[in-house]
Amino acid sequence: xxxxxxxxxxxxxxxxxxxxxxxxxxxxxxxxxxxxxxxxxxxxxxxxxxxxxxxxxxxxxxxxxxxxxxxxxxxxxxxxxxxxxxxxxxxxxxxxxxxxxxxxxxxxxxxxxxxxxxxxxxxxxxxxxxxxxxxxxxxxxxxxxxxxx
Numbered sequence: 001x002x003x004x005x006x007x008x009x010x011x012x013x014x015x016x017x018x019x020x021x022x023x024x025x026x027x028x029x030x031x032x033x034x035x036x037x038x039x040x041x042x043x044x045x046x047x048x049x050x051x052x053x054x055x056x057x058x059x060x061x062x063x064x065x066x067x068x069x070x071x072x073x074x075x076x077x078x079x080x081x082x083x084x085x086x087x088x089x090x091x092x093x094x095x096x097x098x099x100x101x102x103x104x105x106x107x108x109x110x111x112x113x114x115x116x117x118x119x120x121x122x123x124x125x126x127x128x129x130x131x132x133x134x135x136x137x138x139x140x141x142x143x144x145x146x147x148x149x
Contacts, residue, residue, distance in 0.1 A: 025061030028080035031073045032057045039072060 006014065023043050033039045033052045044050050045058045052058055057076060067073040101108040 023063060025063030025065075027062050027078065028059060029062065029064070029078050030057055030059055030076040031064055031068070032076050033072075034074040035072055041067075 028046075033054055033056050035054070037054060039052045041050050041052060041064070043063060045052075045060050047058065049058060059079070064073055065075075068075050
């Protein structure tokens with residue numbers, strides 16, 4: 001496999017890009033020093049500090065989670081949540097563990113039906129109706145066979 005030769009400027013730009021990607025994090029957390037001495041952080045905190053005293057708290061992103069796993073830092077609380085990879089993309093899209101239905105027009109996806117009545121944000125509903133649970137299939141274990149050895 002051949003690698004493309006890079007000049008000095010391209011190598012420096014590529015190295016800077018990789019370092020920036022490795023040092024980035026998501027979310028906002030409050031951490032505390034869990035060691036018995038000053039802790040020198042691998043990257044500056046949001047306030048610019050690189051040295052954290054004994055028991056001192058600071059704000060940082062998810063980059064510092066590795067230090068929590070090593071028991072050098074303690075996670076106090078989460079200020080801004082980190083988006084999870086398994087979260088659905090929209091509220092109206094429903095991800096099911098059912099096989100795809102293929103029609104003449106293509107594959108059909110299961111989605112949550114839109115609201116039947118229009119909502120007016122200026123006037124709240126006087127008697128909100130309780131949401132009814134809807135079964136997608138009558139028998140969810142239809143066609144499932146359990147094999148015992």
